[in-house]
Amino acid sequence: MRTDAxxxxxxxxxxxxxxxRSKHHDSLTMENIAEKAGVGIATLYRNFPDRFSLDMACAQFLFEGVIGLEEEAVAAFDNNPREVWISFNKALIDKGLGSLVPALAPRSLDELPPEVSVLREKTKVLTEALIEHGKKHKLVHADIDARTYIVGLITVSRTPLPALAAVTENLSTTLLGIFLAGLEHGGQPV
Structure with a gap:
């Protein structure tokens, strides 16, 4: 592919x-995306023949970014555990994890193309390594697993309704702080 393409x-x-990140996935059209990207609709369809292929390209982009953050965090974790853990989680929120995952996830993980499945699996392994580092440094309770962590993080980092966002400044970081504190103490269903 040419560099400009x-x-x-x-x-x-x-x-x-x-x-x-800012609009409901189903409310956007390919035309909206083309217009905002500054390309013609034909150019968009030449690159992505349908919405699913665009979504999977976005998922691949998201996974690649998360993998980079995870690799950095794993490498630096033992040097300054609390700071690395907090910075890593803030970076995931800044990437829009809470908005992008629900928008891009297919109904079944079996629908993921092979290149995205490989990235998802690598993310899973790195997330498990981070959780183990967190447990070692008492930042994550022993009863927390990687799945609980990621579902919780996605949930607390979802874009709040505008009315709720107006009630509290820095709502995402406040919720992240509550979530990370909860991870340290563990969680049992009530």
């Missing part, structure tokens, strides 16, 4: 991700 493709992906 690759840059254009990346811009479409990044624009779609940004729109998915």
């Amino acid at each position: 690759l840059v254009r493709r990346q811009k479409i992906i990044m624009t779609a991700c940004e729109l998915y």
